[in-house]
Amino acid sequence: MKSKLLAALAVISLLFTNHRSSAADTSKAAAELKDVITQVQTKLKEGKKTEAELAPELKAFDDLLAKHKDEKTDDVAQILFMKSMVYEQVLGNHEKSAELVKQLKSEFPDSNPDKMLKQKEEAEKVQAALVEGSKFQDFEETDVAGKPISVSNYKGKVVLVDFWATWCPPCRAELPNVLKTYENFHSKGFEIIGISLDQSQEKLTSFTKEKSMTWQQFFDGKGWGNKLAAKYGIQSIPATFLLDREGKIIGKGLRGEHLETAVSKALAKN
Secondary structure: OHHHHHHHHHHHHHHHHHHOOOOHHHOHHHHHHHHHHHHHHHHHHOOOOOOOOOHHHHHHHHHHHHHOOOOOOHHHHHHHHHHHHHHHHHOOOHHHHHHHHHHHHHHOOOOOHHHHHHHHHHHHHHHHHOOOOOEOOOOOEEOOOOOEEOOHHHOOOEEEEEEEOOOOHHHHHHHHHHHHHHHHHHHHOEEEEEEEOOOOHHHHHHHHHHOOOOOEEEOOOOHHHOHHHHHOOOOOOOEEEEEOOOOEEEEEOOOHHHHHHHHHHHHHOO
């Protein structure tokens, strides 16, 4: 049951991620909404799944709507839509969800909940394809140094594709483990491709230099609207994919010793 609830919230997070744009990243309403979604996610991980247990977060949605009641923007409409999705995906209250969608259409006539739901379906398809054993779909972009960056550039290597950001506390907490693994196995054929959801290239380059993160980084300055994050349906960060020498997914979300063990095992194979 817990895994189903977390999967439901993953859908909500995906919807929020796909809504993001560079403009949304500067919106106070969008940032506050992200905090509420994170709070709901924390509750679900703790096994708290009833309407009573989520009452503070449901009230937080209402508080945000009241705070931004004079702002008829997509970001404020998204608050109402996300609340409806919590009722639909987490609480299973279809009637209340439909009522909120009706309210959304009334108060925000220029919003498009149908489009948001279509994004949900598309995101689910992307996630369904990113399973262990499947080929990781490649990309061809340019890194922060202006050099070509793609998985195929590291053919024959074991590669970690790492979606992260300098402003992400869990990413920063995991960094020592990533650095340790890189230092231990880079000379043996281990590579990392960083995909940064930052908005400031200056902050990104300063941080990576300070932390001795010498691997390539993709950056487009769009935050949660990052084109590769959207391409792979990234719903939260850090999000990692460990690829074998043939570019197949052999691990997802590996952290700490689990990452180091998986990399060592992959490199041991011919």
